[in-house]
Amino acid sequence: MIQSMTSTQEHASKKTMKAVQGKELGDIDEMLTVEDHVPLPNLGDLPAKKKRTKMIIQTKAVALACGDCRVLSGLTRELQGPPSFPYIPGGDCAGIVLEIPREATDNDDALPFQVGDRVAVRFVEGPRGALAEYAVVDTRVCEKIPDNISFEEGAVLASVSPATLLGERIREGERVLVLGAGGGVGSHTCQVMRKQGAAYLVGVSKNLDRLLQSPLNYDRAIDYTKQDPFSLKEYKDNPFDTVVDLAGGSWLRLIQDYNNKEKSIVKPASQGGRFLTLTPDQAIFEAHSVWAVMKPFLFIPIWRAIKSRTWGRRRLPKYTFAFSLDNDRNHLTRTMEMAQNGTLKACIDPRGPFPFSTEGVRKAFRLQETRHVNGKVVVTLSDKGEKK
Template sequence: MKAVIIENYGGIDELKYMEVDEPNLKDNDVLIEVAATSVNPVDWKLREGYLKGMLQYDFPFILGLDAAGTIKEVGKNVTKFRTGDQVFTRPDITRNGTYAEYVAVDEQLVAKKPENLSFEEAASIPLVGLTSWQCLVDFAGIKQGDKVLIHAGSGGVGSFAIQLAKSFGAWVATTCSTKNVEFVKSLGADRVIDYCNEDFTHVLADMDIVFDTLGGDIQKQSFDVLKENGYLVSIADQPDQELAKEKSVKAGYVFLDPDGEQLEKIRELIEKGEIHPNVGTVMKLINIQEAHRLSETHHAKGKIVLSVK
């Protein structure tokens, strides 16, 4: 099969589109013929070796953490799916990646593809969807009427998180640049803070939840807008626990755990029309270097999706 591999940590030139063996199918696995995958910032962070202290890989390995496609084969213990099912998934990060024509995934990490989405749209969802769910629902226990601040609302995670929070009946504020103000309003944001012209700490207070996607000073300043017993959840870095104690809030870092049941819940919200995909750019898998280059600018609007066929 054709796939994109890296043989060493490093720059964009390490991404190689080539012929490799198909993945081995375990008894609880489904073999997915990948129609589309997507690029997430964690992909190039893995490529550069930024996460090698946390995750160990044997070279060569295939990158990619989102997939949508059709099941071509099932392991002998599989009960949830059958050949021909259209599915989407965020696989185990320690196994074979999704920048490939085929990926083998444990059935517990797979869900039926939303019927109202194309493969390209569906491939944009799993990582950002599960990240948002585990931060807002699992960690922060979001509920109707909560006041939620989501940083970087025009990004892949932020744009999904706004819609997820609104589906729970929350009041949502978000930060973005001037050029993205109308876009995040279209997602349902109730209060948009254009960080080029406003300081969020001057206009917000008594928030129940802050979803931090940026880290650094923004994360530290976010403590100041939370109410007592509020939640600060980050995907950027571990919050200062001494500061959290001082401010009487619960703060934590979330690293995504793949989960097919949560993907099913997300699928239901998508099919109800409460959440829409945010695909910004579609490229061919063979153009992977260009896709990573765009992702590394931090200015891609919406998800970068890769068509595998």
Template sequence: MQAATVSQHGGSLDEVVRVANGVVKPALRRGKGEMVVRVLACALAPGDVRVWSGECDLMQSPGFFPYIPGGDVCGVVEDVEPGAPFKVGDVVISMFGPSAAGPGPAGGLAEYAVVGVKRSTLKPPSLSPLEGAALASSGLTAFTAAAKIRPSDRVLVLGGAGGVGSSIVQLARRRGASFVAATSTQRELVASLGAHVVHDYTREEWWTLPAYKAAPFDIVFDCVGGLAGWPTCSASGAVKSASQGGRWITIVPDEPNFHIHSVGQALGHLRPILGRAIASRAWPPTTRVRPRYTYHLGIDPVHLLGATADAAAKGEFKVVLDSASPLPFTADGVLKAFHLQRSKHAHGKLVVQVAPHA
């Protein structure tokens, strides 16, 4: 079969990422809760870049080389054990997770892939395979994070044009938010998704604006991290304190380019996150001057993948694809997808169309 392969951690993407023929087609392992699918589309995610880079090899490493990248797919079931909730011919959406291809997001950028039965759901007919692959993990993250929005909340989404942020903007409006603001250089795109105001973060510092100090946000979703995140903004007065019901939900940590090669580094990464979460809850309510802090770890309840797909099918939110999508399943197409994902400037999801479909 044809598959994209990565030959090593790090190095030049142009040198280590290939699309090769003659790769052995994966076989179903009996008793493992898996199935083989013929891949129609595969979406990239930040985890695909981390696996290639080796920056988090303690937790995200394929364990062998070359490996097949890509974990979020939409495909047609080719082989599945009797008694499974799917049958041959079903079109399914599957999200990354342990599989025959190795731990972490791997195996989807190929003509055939092994996916977990419990990490899959039927694709609603109204969604395209491209949309199905795109919502597998980022849509689920947005769907579960947005469940924390209360009617009449004033909501801010940092990174409103990204794969997760673009869905949260839409879901915030559906859940009755009274005001939705977002940061992005893509003003028209994010405004079309329902944001009342879009701030170009390259031109203005939203947390300094008097309007937000007069009417601070109830909840902030940080899909960007970096210097404009929690350390800079949480004490600005533009977000309500925990005692006033203010909440800060971090999807991306302060330092998006973190490295985890050891248990010590993992603990060092988690220490400030846990410290903020505890401090924003432990002090008496009247002394909590910053919002309540939650790190949305991306460990989403997989059983809600079906509910996420149904919500998209009903029009509660639409999956936003980057303008480069769909990328072709060629060496140039796969490399372009990786370069765009690495740049962190994709607007929506990057999806490779592996096979033609209606």
């Protein structure tokens, strides 16, 4: 509590802060710098309605995601671009609560936070605002960090909360193939799936040793650069119950077998087979209009869902585009509970956490941009391993 009071006093005495500045959209090394004397966020600038769900934290760690690089690239500028420049990138974060407006405490829903709480938050309106000493966060998608979890781990757990929702779809005894198994979501989904009672987990990635070790503990790992998992006879003869695609494009491979009337490595919908994905066919996409986004995220998934449940159900698994996050903390609460009891371990790419410096932030973004990460890419604003 003494530390939180000191932090609050320091914040109150400041007028500026240290923050990442994205001066425009484009190349990482040209656009991103860490600057001093950036104006502090001010809850007083927000409309009264928004104040009901906002508070300010002292940021301790930020976990990057594909969306952070996509926004910076400008590929979705008209839809996800910041309203002005320079902007502060980063969305999923962890830190210490410093300021709660009266409008939030007067909210009909009891606010479970107070000044000094250690919290983890995912972004809502867009992945921006987090890579700074202080950030405005949304209380609806925020949860307290257990005492045995560091700020870096807390930021990771907030960022991979979709893994909880995805992993909870798996049923006891299922055989599951996961593509993109070593990334941020994949490294955590497998742990939740195991908790759900999955009987056999196969991960597809490049770092095979890591997939087979704790805490991932896949039963088998396949290097997609050396083997095509969709062509393996053992899985055609004994198909999976569920395929989880976290890399993108795997449905097209199943359609190829369907059109060629070949055996599939996953059961058809008529036998309970499922295909779950969080990503469109092209994980890195360009979209400059609402229509351009609706096609891969709405129209194509609806068409595939209908086809796989009707005339294609005897050959194709049931297709589900599973990415759906409500603006509430329930999934975050379950994620933190699993981390607290040891069921779920936060996986940070061993090349990080990266320091809060221009070069550190650039290195973090360059690594995230490759999409060949081992866990989550984290930028730390605290002493390494700090928990309280």
